[in-house]
Amino acid sequence: MHRRHLLTSTAHASLALLALGAGLPAAVQAQAARSAPFPAGTPVRGGILNVAVAPEPTILTSAFNTTMNIGQVSSKVLEGLVSYDLDLRPVPALATAWNVSPDGLAISFKLREGVKWHDGQDFSSADVKYTLEEVWKKLHPFGRAAFANVTQVETPDRTTVVIRLSSPAPYVLNYINTYGAQILPKHLYEGKDVLTHPANSAPVGTGPFVFKEWVKGSHVRLERNPNYWGRDAQGVQQPYLDGVVFKFIPDATARTVALEAGELDVALGSSIPPSSLSRFRDPQKYTINLDDGRYLSTIFLTQFNVRRPYFQDKRVRQAFAHAIDRDALLKVVFLGYGKAATGPVPSSVVNYYSDDVRRYPYDLQKAAALLDEAGLKKKPDGKRLQLTLDYDAGAGVSATRQAEFIKQSLARVGVDVELRAGDTASYLRRIFTEQDYDLMVSSLHRLPDPTLGVQRLYWTQNIRKGVPWTNGSGYSNPELDKVMEAAAAEADPARRKALIRQWQQIVQEDVPLLELVEQTWVTVASRRFHKTSTQGDGLFASYADAWLTPK
Amino acid sequence: MKPTSAHNAWRFLRRRLPQAVPVVVGIALLNFLVLQIAPGDVVDVLAGEAGAATPETMAQLRASFGLDQPVALQLWHYLGRLLTLDLGFSYRQNMPVRDLILDRLPATLLLMVAAMVIALVLGVALGVLSARKVHGWVDHLVSVVVLVAYALPTFWLGLMAIVLFSARLGWFPSGGMVDVAAAHTGWARVLDIAWHAVLPACVLATFYLAMYAKLMRSSMLEIYGADFIRTARAKGASEARVTLAHALRNALLPVATMLGYQVASLLSGAVLVESVFSWPGLGRLAFESILARDLNLLLGILLMSAVLVTLINIVVDVLYAFLDPRVQLASDATPSAPAQGLSP
Numbered sequence: 001m002h003r004r005h006l007l008t009s010t011a012h013a014s015l016a017l018l019a020l021g022a023g024l025p026a027a028v029q030a031q032a033a034r035s036a037p038f039p040a041g042t043p044v045r046g047g048i049l050n051v052a053v054a055p056e057p058t059i060l061t062s063a064f065n066t067t068m069n070i071g072q073v074s075s076k077v078l079e080g081l082v083s084y085d086l087d088l089r090p091v092p093a094l095a096t097a098w099n100v101s102p103d104g105l106a107i108s109f110k111l112r113e114g115v116k117w118h119d120g121q122d123f124s125s126a127d128v129k130y131t132l133e134e135v136w137k138k139l140h141p142f143g144r145a146a147f148a149n150v151t152q153v154e155t156p157d158r159t160t161v162v163i164r165l166s167s168p169a170p171y172v173l174n175y176i177n178t179y180g181a182q183i184l185p186k187h188l189y190e191g192k193d194v195l196t197h198p199a200n201s202a203p204v205g206t207g208p209f210v211f212k213e214w215v216k217g218s219h220v221r222l223e224r225n226p227n228y229w230g231r232d233a234q235g236v237q238q239p240y241l242d243g244v245v246f247k248f249i250p251d252a253t254a255r256t257v258a259l260e261a262g263e264l265d266v267a268l269g270s271s272i273p274p275s276s277l278s279r280f281r282d283p284q285k286y287t288i289n290l291d292d293g294r295y296l297s298t299i300f301l302t303q304f305n306v307r308r309p310y311f312q313d314k315r316v317r318q319a320f321a322h323a324i325d326r327d328a329l330l331k332v333v334f335l336g337y338g339k340a341a342t343g344p345v346p347s348s349v350v351n352y353y354s355d356d357v358r359r360y361p362y363d364l365q366k367a368a369a370l371l372d373e374a375g376l377k378k379k380p381d382g383k384r385l386q387l388t389l390d391y392d393a394g395a396g397v398s399a400t401r402q403a404e405f406i407k408q409s410l411a412r413v414g415v416d417v418e419l420r421a422g423d424t425a426s427y428l429r430r431i432f433t434e435q436d437y438d439l440m441v442s443s444l445h446r447l448p449d450p451t452l453g454v455q456r457l458y459w460t461q462n463i464r465k466g467v468p469w470t471n472g473s474g475y476s477n478p479e480l481d482k483v484m485e486a487a488a489a490e491a492d493p494a495r496r497k498a499l500i501r502q503w504q505q506i507v508q509e510d511v512p513l514l515e516l517v518e519q520t521w522v523t524v525a526s527r528r529f530h531k532t533s534t535q536g537d538g539l540f541a542s543y544a545d546a547w548l549t550p551k
Numbered sequence: 552m553k554p555t556s557a558h559n560a561w562r563f564l565r566r567r568l569p570q571a572v573p574v575v576v577g578i579a580l581l582n583f584l585v586l587q588i589a590p591g592d593v594v595d596v597l598a599g600e601a602g603a604a605t606p607e608t609m610a611q612l613r614a615s616f617g618l619d620q621p622v623a624l625q626l627w628h629y630l631g632r633l634l635t636l637d638l639g640f641s642y643r644q645n646m647p648v649r650d651l652i653l654d655r656l657p658a659t660l661l662l663m664v665a666a667m668v669i670a671l672v673l674g675v676a677l678g679v680l681s682a683r684k685v686h687g688w689v690d691h692l693v694s695v696v697v698l699v700a701y702a703l704p705t706f707w708l709g710l711m712a713i714v715l716f717s718a719r720l721g722w723f724p725s726g727g728m729v730d731v732a733a734a735h736t737g738w739a740r741v742l743d744i745a746w747h748a749v750l751p752a753c754v755l756a757t758f759y760l761a762m763y764a765k766l767m768r769s770s771m772l773e774i775y776g777a778d779f780i781r782t783a784r785a786k787g788a789s790e791a792r793v794t795l796a797h798a799l800r801n802a803l804l805p806v807a808t809m810l811g812y813q814v815a816s817l818l819s820g821a822v823l824v825e826s827v828f829s830w831p832g833l834g835r836l837a838f839e840s841i842l843a844r845d846l847n848l849l850l851g852i853l854l855m856s857a858v859l860v861t862l863i864n865i866v867v868d869v870l871y872a873f874l875d876p877r878v879q880l881a882s883d884a885t886p887s888a889p890a891q892g893l894s895p
Binding site: 048050055056058059065066067139141142144196200201215216217218219221245247248249250251253254257258260261263394422423424425426428429430433444445456464465466467468469470 | 589590591592595596598599600601602603604605606608609643644645646651654655658706710713714717718721724725726727728729731732826827828829830831832835836839841842843844
């Protein structure tokens with residue numbers, strides 16, 4: 001068995017060497033080759049890839065935990081039904097085709113044939129059914145919402161899954177990759193407590209790499225899956241790499257140096273801070289990928305506690321919106337890595353983004369006038385209002401800079417802001433449990449579908465005391481609620497798009513929170529690192545198509 | 552040590568070790584109560600990291616972690632578990648606390664012992680050198696080195712060491728404890744770990760090195776003026792013998808006192824060094840457990856370090872008797888503090 005694999009892989013390697021540059025991406029990935037952050041070339045077999053992920057994950061499956069770093073590691077071992085291209089459209093992974101019924105009440109998936117779990121068992125529709133019903137629907141923080149309308153999961157044969165819905169749920173197709181909906185092996189998990197299952201720390205998947213070891217505080221080591229289903233356009237078996245080692249380096253400067261010293265090949269998820277990126281500008285030595293985190297569509301925001309009397313007046317919120325210079329914020333704090341935000345749906349969510357909304361250009365006079373109108377006149381000392389602003393000091397150096405920028409901006413219109421830093425736990429407590437704050441800053445993933453990633457911030461039913469990242473502003477607008485709920489259940493793409501546009505307009509009129517900067521997730525890699533396809537969810541790529549130029 | 556003093560030391564240990572138990576339990580109790588003050592719990596952090604949660608999951612998690620129980624009951628359970636040496640479960644790391652600590656302890660001990668040895672050897676050597684050549688250029692040079700080593704923040708020094716010795720010169724690895732890709736075994740592995748330990752151990756040692764050098768210099772100078780040194784010189788002992796046999800042993804007493812105290816601070820120093828050098832040790836684990844409000848784990852680490860510090864202080868007491876036979880280990884009334892008077 002081993003011998004044969006060795007022989008075939010040698011054959012494949014020489015094939016790969018023969019096939020030159022063009023036409024390499026498999027059919028799956030062909031449409032994604034819009035920008036080419038990776039230099040062209042023929043994939044070379046072999047090599048161990050060293051990847052930095054920060055901080056160290058707590059478990060190695062994202063089937064019920066959506067912490068980014070967990071997804072970054074586990075996506076090489078466990079897989080989802082699809083992955084996403086740069087326009088965030090689904091492309092095949094474990095599912096090769098999918099189809100939504102005209103009434104939107106059934107979604108069927110055709111699964112890939114001949115896929116095996118790493119322990120040799122066959123992958124089948126039963127695994128998908130089990131994971132959806134027992135894990136995503138019950139334990140997954142977003143899955144509960146995404147699959148709430150699922151009434152039944154049918155498995156007419158081993159490679160077909162049909163999801164029956166009580167009302168249309170078009171967003172399901174936007175959340176079924178390895179980050180949002182990772183498939184677990186039923187034969188290992190069934191009948192056991194999923195949350196404490198030992199396989200959570202030593203995953204058994206279908207992916208291109210097999211879990212080998214996890215030395216806590218140090219690294220996770222993965223090795224090539226010799227039986228992986230993936231083949232490139234030439235029929236060469238993937239993955240190309242012999243293995244992947246994830247190194248957990250807690251200090252940002254140490255990561256930067258390790259990448260410079262060649263001890264790392266890839267630093268994922270902006271683990272190299274923007275201020276150090278200038279050291280990796282040399283395209284002869286490094287590649288900087290800005291598309292990997294497109295799927296997350298993260299927006300940096302300032303949120304009002306609208307329970308405060310002065311924030312109940314929307315003119316005050318609008319004044320604040322005019323008082324912050326988003327372009328300067330982007331330049332000064334984010335060092336240009338990102339885009340000024342115009343509303344709750346980021347422009348990367350091309351399907352639903354609308355710029356036909358009320359804008360708040362930087363205008364101090366207008367801000368002052370609105371504050372005057374709202375009755376917050378300047379006192380003799382030049383101040384109108386004293387407020388606190390909470391931020392999570394645990395989120396890194398840039399968190400402090402972000403907060404300071406807001407403070408200085410608001411000072412120009414006579415709003416005196418006192419900064420309150422807390423570590424993550426005390427920050428979350430203060431905002432979501434005690435609800436004792438005036439302003440806060442944070443960054444939130446909006447995901448490819450507004451129903452999943454945006455609705456939670458504005459929905460009245462999501463004002464939930466004690467639960468992080470819910471509607472913490474306490475904003476409630478029955479009209480908006482109706483629009484959002486209608487959009488969630490609208491099967492017709494055009495009508496849904498119109499509803500989501502209306503939703504963006506209402507939010508930008510009311511501004512219960514200020515959408516400031518669409519953040520870019522930065523992946524810095526050595527020039528030796530290549531990937532034959534680009535992905536919108538590249539942070540959670542399987543790396544079946546990744547390869548290293550030999551040293 | 553003479554047989555009688557060994558016997559004394561044994562009697563001393565038999566008396567001191569049981570005394571240490573209530574101290575450690577008291578510390579555990581205090582730790583537990585102090586940590587209740589921190590806002591937020593592990594469920595807040597877990598839900599915060601996941602990016603979304605429901606009140607039901609959070610309540611369910613709190614119930615399964617026992618966090619919904621009254622503090623008094625939690626304390627009762629905690630103390631009960633301690634009796635059976637069960638340190639509880641880390642819900643964040645998905646591992647029993649004891650396993651986690653035992654996994655990470657060797658790395659930290661290695662770092663601490665290496666740093667201590669470097670600090671002691673170099674510190675004592677520099678201090679003696681300074682005292683021998685007092686007010687000469689060697690003394691001045693040592694003073695400057697010591698001042699710089701004392702004043703530099705550890706994490707900055709660590710980063711600079713990485714930048715210089717890893718990135719620029721490429722002599723040492725920038726972090727980690729082993730070369731993960733190489734997967735050495737046997738002696739190659741030992742050498743590999745030693746290679747990785749050089750920078751972090753030296754960086755961790757600098758602060759203590761400076762302290763010991765200063766302490767050593769002043770206590771050597773004090774002893775050089777003592778009567779018994781004059782006697783030794785009068786008897787015709789060589790300067791080397793005076794320094795090494797007569798003065799050094801006495802001058803080491805304050806350093807030994809300091810050493811006992813500093814074991815605790817060494818662990819907090821290890822937090823920074825372990826983070827900068829990605830060293831898979833306990834200091835970093837402790838820091839991460841604070842941020843994650845992983846109180847079971849934090850309590851376990853704190854308890855472990857309390858035990859460690861108590862033990863090392865007992866060892867230091869035994870060491871006193873070895874360095875200065877006038878210190879009576881087994882005497883009941885007098886506390887085993889170092890003798891203050893130096894005249895014989």
